[in-house]
Amino acid sequence: MTVGVERPVDAGGHRRPSAARRGRLARLVLGRPDDPRWARPALLGVLALAALLYTWALGANGNANDYYAAAILSGTRSWKAFFFGAVDSGAFITVDKPPFALWVMGLSARIFGYGTWSMLLPQAAAGVTAVALVHSAVRRSLGGAEGHAAGLVAALAMTLTPITVAINRDNNPDTILVLLLVAAAWSCLEAIRGGRLSRLVVCAILVGLAFNTKMLQAYLVLPAFTLVYLYAAPGRLLARLGRLLVAGVVLTASSAWWMVVVDLWPASGRPYVGGSTDDTVWDLVIGYNGLGRVLGRSAGAGARAGGANFGGESGAGRLFNEVMAGQISWLIPFAALALAGGLVLARRRPGVRAGLLLWGGWAFVHYAVFSFSSGGFHPYYTTALAPGVAALTGLGGALLWRAHRERRAWAWALPLGVAVTGAWAYVVLSRASGGWTVLGYAAAGLCGLAAVALLAVRLGGRGRARLAALALVLGLAGGLTGPAAYALTPLSSPVEGSNPTAGPQGSGFPGRGGPGGMGFPGGMRPPSGTRPPSGTRPTGGGFGDREVSSGLISYLEKNRGGARWLVAVGSAQSASSIILATGGEPVAAMGGFTGSDPAMTVTGLQQYVASGQLKYVLVGGRGPMGGDDEVTAWVQAHGTLVKPSEYGATDTTSTGRSLYKLG
Numbered sequence: 001m002t003v004g005v006e007r008p009v010d011a012g013g014h015r016r017p018s019a020a021r022r023g024r025l026a027r028l029v030l031g032r033p034d035d036p037r038w039a040r041p042a043l044l045g046v047l048a049l050a051a052l053l054y055t056w057a058l059g060a061n062g063n064a065n066d067y068y069a070a071a072i073l074s075g076t077r078s079w080k081a082f083f084f085g086a087v088d089s090g091a092f093i094t095v096d097k098p099p100f101a102l103w104v105m106g107l108s109a110r111i112f113g114y115g116t117w118s119m120l121l122p123q124a125a126a127g128v129t130a131v132a133l134v135h136s137a138v139r140r141s142l143g144g145a146e147g148h149a150a151g152l153v154a155a156l157a158m159t160l161t162p163i164t165v166a167i168n169r170d171n172n173p174d175t176i177l178v179l180l181l182v183a184a185a186w187s188c189l190e191a192i193r194g195g196r197l198s199r200l201v202v203c204a205i206l207v208g209l210a211f212n213t214k215m216l217q218a219y220l221v222l223p224a225f226t227l228v229y230l231y232a233a234p235g236r237l238l239a240r241l242g243r244l245l246v247a248g249v250v251l252t253a254s255s256a257w258w259m260v261v262v263d264l265w266p267a268s269g270r271p272y273v274g275g276s277t278d279d280t281v282w283d284l285v286i287g288y289n290g291l292g293r294v295l296g297r298s299a300g301a302g303a304r305a306g307g308a309n310f311g312g313e314s315g316a317g318r319l320f321n322e323v324m325a326g327q328i329s330w331l332i333p334f335a336a337l338a339l340a341g342g343l344v345l346a347r348r349r350p351g352v353r354a355g356l357l358l359w360g361g362w363a364f365v366h367y368a369v370f371s372f373s374s375g376g377f378h379p380y381y382t383t384a385l386a387p388g389v390a391a392l393t394g395l396g397g398a399l400l401w402r403a404h405r406e407r408r409a410w411a412w413a414l415p416l417g418v419a420v421t422g423a424w425a426y427v428v429l430s431r432a433s434g435g436w437t438v439l440g441y442a443a444a445g446l447c448g449l450a451a452v453a454l455l456a457v458r459l460g461g462r463g464r465a466r467l468a469a470l471a472l473v474l475g476l477a478g479g480l481t482g483p484a485a486y487a488l489t490p491l492s493s494p495v496e497g498s499n500p501t502a503g504p505q506g507s508g509f510p511g512r513g514g515p516g517g518m519g520f521p522g523g524m525r526p527p528s529g530t531r532p533p534s535g536t537r538p539t540g541g542g543f544g545d546r547e548v549s550s551g552l553i554s555y556l557e558k559n560r561g562g563a564r565w566l567v568a569v570g571s572a573q574s575a576s577s578i579i580l581a582t583g584g585e586p587v588a589a590m591g592g593f594t595g596s597d598p599a600m601t602v603t604g605l606q607q608y609v610a611s612g613q614l615k616y617v618l619v620g621g622r623g624p625m626g627g628d629d630e631v632t633a634w635v636q637a638h639g640t641l642v643k644p645s646e647y648g649a650t651d652t653t654s655t656g657r658s659l660y661k662l663g
Contacts, residue, residue, distance in 0.1 A: 003386040008139055014193075016418075017358070026181075026300065026597075028040075029041070029044070031043075031472045032294075034146045035148065036148055039152070041136060041144070041146040042152050043132075043148075043151075043152060043155065046135070046152065046156050046159055047129065047131060047132060047155075047511050048133045049156075049159055050127065050128045050130050050155075050159040053159065053160075053165050053168075053487060053488075053491065054123075054124035054127045054128060054165065054168040054169055055121070055124045055169075056491045057118050057491055057492075058116065058120050058121070058124065058169060059117060060493075060494050061116060061120060061169060061170070061494050061497070062116055062494060062497045063116070063119075063171075064116075064119070064169075064170045064171040064172075064497040064500075065170060065171050065172055065424050065497035065498045066121060066494055066496075066497060066498075066573070066576040066580060067087070067095065067419070067498065067572060067576050067593060068095065068102065068105075068171045068173075068200050069119065069171055069497075069576070069580060070088070070572075070575065070576035070577075070579040070580055071086065071087050071094075071099075071102050071106075071175065072093050072102055072105050072106045072109055072119055072171070072578060073107040073109070073112075073114050073580060073581060073583075073584045074086055074088050074089040074113070074586070075088065075089075075102060075109070076106060076109050076110050076114050076584070077089040077584045078090075078091065080270075081271075082099075082102075082103070082106055083099070084099065084262065084270055084271050085097070085098065085099030085102050085577070086271045086589060087274070087572050087575055087576065087585040087587075087588045087589050088162040088563050088565070088575060088579055088587050088588065088589065089562070089579075089584055089585075090565050090586030090587075090588065091270065091271040091586075092272065092275055092508075092565065092586070092588040092589065092590075093219050093271050093272045093273075093274045093572065093588070093589050093590075093599045094271050094272070094276030094591050094596065095274055095572070095593070096274045096284065096288060096289070096356065096592065097173055097214060097215070097275075097289065098211070098212040098213060098214070098215060098258055098259075098281075099212070099258075099358040100176065100209055100212040100213040101172075101175070101176040101177070101213050101214075102173075103452055104122050104126070104176055105118075105119045105120075105123065105171060105582040106314070108122045109120065110542065114584075115208045115236035117165040119171055120169065120170070120171060122171070123168055123170065123171060123175045123176070124168055124169065124483045125166030125177055125181040125193075126168070126175050126499050127175055127178075127179070127645070128157070129179055130175075130178050130179045130182045130183075130387070131155050131158050131159050131184045132155070133179075133183055133185075133186050134151075134154050134155055134158050134182055134387050134390055135152065135154060135155035136151065136186060136187045137151075137182070137185060137189055137355070137391065138150050138151040138155075138355070138391050138394045138395050139151030140153040140189070140190075140193075141189060141351060141352055141354070141355030141356070141395060142352055142395060142398060143351075144252055145302070146398050147398075147400065149394075149398055150394040150395050150397065150398035151394060152394070153393060153394035153398070153476070153658070154391050154393060154394025154395065155390070156476075156480065157331055157389070157393045157394065157480070158386050158387060158390035158486050159487075160324060160483045160487045161328065161330075161383070161386040161389075161390065161483060161487070161500075162327050162328070162483055162486035162487045162489075162502035162503060163327035163328050163379060163380055163382055163383050163386070163501065163502060164178075164383045164386045165487040165490055165502055165654045166327075166380065166490045166500040166501055166502045167383045167500055168383075169495050169500070170380075170497060170500045171572055172380060172497075172500070173213050173214050173499075174214065174380055174381065174384065175381050176213050176385070177210050177213045177214045177217065177218065177230055177384060178383055178384055178386070178387065180206050180207070180209050180213060180218070180220065180638045181206070181221050181384065181387070182387050183206050183363065183643050184202075184203045184204075184207045184210065184221065184225070185203075185205035185221065185358060185359075185387070187199050187200070187202045187203035187206060187494075188200065188225045188228075188229065188358065189354065189355060189358060191203060191229065191233065191243075192228065192229055192233045192351075192354050192358075193351060193354075195233060195234040195235055197243050197246065197247075198304070200229070200243055200244070200246075200247045201247060201250050201610070203225065203247065204248070204250040204251040204254065205250060205251075205254045206252055207221065207222065207225075207254075207255070208250070208252075208253070208255040209254060211254075211255040212254075212255065212258050214289070215284070215285050215289040215290065216285060216289060216290045217289075217293075217381070217384065218255075218370060218558060220362075220365050220366055220384070221362055221365070222362075223361060223365055224242060224357070224358050224359075224360075224361025224362045224365065225358065225361075226297040226352055227357075227361065228357045228358045228361065228546055229243075229244060230244070231354070231505050232350055232351075232354035232357070238656045247658055255529070258527040259281040259282065259285065262281050263280050263281050263282060265501070267279055271597035272592075273477050274521065274572065274589075274593060274597055274599070275287075275288040275289065275592060275593065275594075275597065276288065276597070277597075277598065279599075282647065291375075292375045292376070293375040293376055293377070294369065294372075294373045294374070294375055295373075295374060295375060309374075309375075309376060309377045309478075309661045310354060310377065310378050310379060310499055311323055311324055311370075311377040311378065311381075312324060313380055314371065314373060314374045314377075315371060315372065316371055316372075317370055317371075318370070318371045318372075319332065319367065319370060319382065319385075320332075322431055323379065324379055324382065324430075325427075325428045325431070326387055326428050326432075326482070326486050326502070326504075327380075327382060327486075327502060327503070328379075328382040328383075328386065328389070328419070328502060328505040329391070329428065330423070330424070330425060330428065330479070330482050330483045331389050331393050331421065331479065331483070332367075332389055333417075333420050333421060333424055334393055334397070334417045334418075334420065334421045334479065335363060335388075335389045335393050335396065335411070336392075336431055337390035337396070337400075337416070337417045337420070338393060338395070338396020338400060338417065339356060339359075339363075339392050339396050341396060341400050341410070341413050342356045342392075342395060342396035342399040343356055343357070343360075345399045345400070345402075345410075346399060352395070352399070355391070355395055356392070356395060356396065359387070359388045359391040359392050359395065360388070360392060362387065362388035362389030362391075363385060363389055363392060366382075366384055366388060367385060368509035370382055370385065375389055375431050378499055378503070379499070379501050380446075380499065380500050380501070388619075397417075400413050400414040400417065400597055401414055401472070403469075404457075404458070405457075408458065410636045411455065411458045412460055413650055414454055415450075415451040415452075415455050415650055417446055418447050418450050418454065418475040418479065418516045419448060419451040421447055421449020421475075421479045422443055422444040422445075422446065422448055422450075422451075422478050422479070423444060423447070425440060425443035425444060425447070425479070425481065425482040426440040426441065426443060426444035427440075428440070428482055428508070429443065429482055429485075432503070432504040433504075434504075434584075436485070439481060439482065439485050439570070440482070441569050442478075442481055443479075443481040443482050444476050444478070445478070446475070446477050446478030446481065447474070447475060447478035447479060449474050449488060450471045450472070450474035450475030450478055451475070453467055453468075453470055453499065454471045454475070454476065456471075457471060457656075463500060470566060477562025486502045486503040487502060489503055489504070490502050490504050490636065501649075508548065522644070528544050531583050543655050547581075548574070548577070548578060548581075548618075548646065548657075549647065549649060550572075550581075550647030550649075551649065552646040552647040552649070552659065553578060553581055553582060554647070555642075555646060555647035556626040556647075557582065557585070557660075559615075560615060560616075561615060563612060563613055563614055563615040563616075564586060564608075564610060564613035564614065565586045565587060565588045565608075565613065566578070566582065566585045566587050566616070567587055567588070567616040567617065567618055567659075568587070568588040568600070568605075568614055568616070568617045568618070569587060569588070569589060569590065569617075569618045570589075570590060570591050570595050570618070570619075570620075571589060571590075571591045571592065571593065571594070571595035572589035572591070572592050573589075573595075574589070574618075575587040575588065575589035575595065577590075582611060588600070588608075588614065588648075590631065600631055601630075601631065602630050602634045603640070604629060605617075605634065605635070605662075606634075609662045609663045610663070612663070614662065614663075615662060615663060616642075616659060616660065616661055617635045617639065617659075617660050617662060618657055618658070618659050618660075619632055619635055619636065619657065619658045619659075619660060620656045620657035620658055624649075635660050635662065636660065638662065639660030639661060639662045640660060640661045640662075641658060641659070641660055642658075642660065642661055647659070
C-alpha cells in the first residue's frame with residue numbers, strides 16, 4: 001500500500017498546492033506551501049517600499065559625498081588607486097577608511113561607467129538586502145506564523161528608520177557596513193541553532209569584511225556574538241570555546257590582510273595612509289578611527305578625534321536630543337521594554353532567547369558607544385543601531401502580543417509599550433515647527449487608541465478578534481507615523497553628502513532649525529538652497545573653504561604639461577571637487593581629509609617638483625599644507641605666484657587662495 005503525503009491545510013481548511021506542484025515563480029511570490037498566505041506578499045511589499053525609499057529621485061544626489069565620490073572615480077582610472085582607496089588616480093593619499101565599500105561602488109562604476117546611479121544603486125541594493133536579512137533572522141528565531149509576523153514588523157521598522165533611509169541614498173561606507181554585520185548576525189544565529197562551524201566561520205569572514213569597511217566600528221557586534229554563542233550554542237563548553245577560537249583566527253585573517261599588505265608595501269610605492277600620523281594603517285585603526293572616535297582629542301596625538309561632533313553633547317541622552325531623536329530614537333523605548341519582557345517570556349524557548357540576547361547585545365553596545373563617545377561623531381553612524389532596534393521591536397513585540405492574549409498578568413505590557421511609543425513620537429515631532437506638531441498629535445492619538453483597544457480586548461465580549469486586529473493596526477500606524485514622515489524627506493531634496501540626515505531642515509544639526517553657529521567643518525555642505533557664486537566650482541572643503549573658479553581649473557588643465565598631478569591643494573575636500581569637476585584628473589591632497597595629515601613634507605615636495613610630477617600648488621583655504629607650515633613657506637619662497645588675471649580673476653582676496661608655479 002502506498003502512503004500518501006498529506007497536503008498542507010490553511011487556516012480556512014483549504015488544501016494548499018504541494019511543494020512539488022508549486023513552481024519557482026509561485027514560490028517566490030507566495031512563499032513555501034506551509035507559510036501563511038499573507039507572509040510572502042507582505043514581505044515583498046516591504047522590500048518594494050524599501051527599494052522605493054532608497055532609490056526615488058536618486059539621480060538628484062549627484063556625487064553625494066564628494067570625498068568618497070572622488071575616490072570611486074579615481075578608482076575607475078587606476079587599479080592602484082582602486083586597491084588602496086586613494087582619493088586621486090595619481091595615488092598621493094588614501095581616504096581615511098579602508099576601501100571595501102569603495103570597491104563595491106567602484107566595481108559598479110567600472111562596469112557601467114561612473115555616474116550617480118552606478119555609484120549609489122549598489123548602496124540602495126545593500127540597504128534592501130539588509131532589510132530582507134533582518135526579516136529572515138527574526139522569522140527563523142521565532143518560527144511559524146508568529147515568526148513571519150515578527151519578521152515583517154522588524155523589516156518594516158528598519159525600512160522606515162529615517163537615518164537609514166538617508167544613508168542608503170548616500171555613498172558613505174555605513175550602508176555596506178550594516179549589510180555585512182546583519183549578514184554576520186544571521187550566520188551567527190544559524191551557527192547557534194545548528195552548531196555548524198562553517199556558519200561561524202562565515203560570520204567571522206563577514207565581520208572581517210566589515211572591519212575593512214569601517215575598521216573598529218565593525219567589532220561592536222563581537223561582544224554580543226561571542227557571549228550569546230557561548231551561552232546558547234550546542235555542545236560542551238570546551239567545544240564551543242574551540243569553535244570560537246577557530247572563528248577568531250579567521251576573523252583576524254579576514255580583518256588584517258589589507259592592513260598588513262599596505263603597511264608592508266614600500267611607502268615610496270603607495271599612497272600615504274590618510275588619517276594616520278605615521279603613514280600606517282595600524283595607526284589609523286587605533287587612532288583616528290579607533291580611540292580618537294571614542295575618547296576624542298584627550299586620547300593624544302595618535303588618537304585624535306576624526307572630524308567634528310554633529311550629534312550633540314555626549315551622555316546617556318544623546319540619542320534622544322533635538323539633533324538625534326528624529327533620526328533613530330522612535331522605537332528605542334519600545335525595543336527596551338520588548339527585550340526585558342521577551343527575555344522573561346522566552347525563558348523556556350532557548351532559540352528565541354538567543355535571538356533576543358544577540359540583538360539586545362547589539363543594540364546595547366551600539367547605544368553605549370554612540371551615546372558616550374566624545375570624539376568625531378555624525379548622526380548617520382547610528383544607522384548601525386537600527387537592525388538591533390528593529391529586530392527587538394519585531395521579536396519582542398510578537399512575544400508581548402502572545403502574552404497579552406494568553407496571560408492576564410501581562411495584559412499591561414504591550415499597551416504600555418504602545419502608549420510610550422506614541423508619547424515619545426509626540427515629543428520628537430513637537431520639537432519641529434509647522435505641520436510636524438500635528439503629526440505628533442496624530443501619532444500619540446493612534447497609539448493611545450491602540451492601547452485602549454488592547455486593554456479592552458482583555459475585558460472579553462463579542463468582537464474581540466476584530467478589536468484586537470484594529471488595535472494592532474492602530475498601534476503599528478501610530479508607532480511608525482513619525483519615522484515614516486521623517487523617512488520621506490530625503491526623497492524630496494539632494495542628500496547632504498558628508499552628513500546625511502532626515503526630517504525637517506536643520507534636524508540633523510546641533511540647535512533647532514540650523515547649524516547652531518557651529519559652521520560646517522569636516523566637509524559639511526551649506527544648508528539647502530545655498531549656492532556658490534556664479535562662475536565657481538564648489539570644492540567641498542566645508543562652508544569656510546572657498547570655491548575654485550572654473551577659470552582656474554581651465555588654466556591648470558591647459559598648463560599642466562606632463563606633470564603627474566594637475567595641482568596640489570591643502571585638503572582632500574578641496575581636491576575631491578576638482579577631481580570630480582575635471583572627470584578624474586589627479587589632484588594631490590597634501591593634508592588629507594582634515595587638512596592636517598603630514599602627507600607632504602618639504603623634501604617630498606622638492607622631489608616631486610624636481611622629477612616633473614608636480615608643477616602647481618594652490619596655497620590657502622582650509623588648513624596648512626599637509627599640516628606643515630614649512631611646506632607653505634617653501635612654496636611661497638621658491639615658487640612663482642601666478643597672476644590672478646591669467647585665470648580670469650581680479651585678485652586673490654575673494655578666494656583666500658594663491659596659485660604658485662614650481663620648477
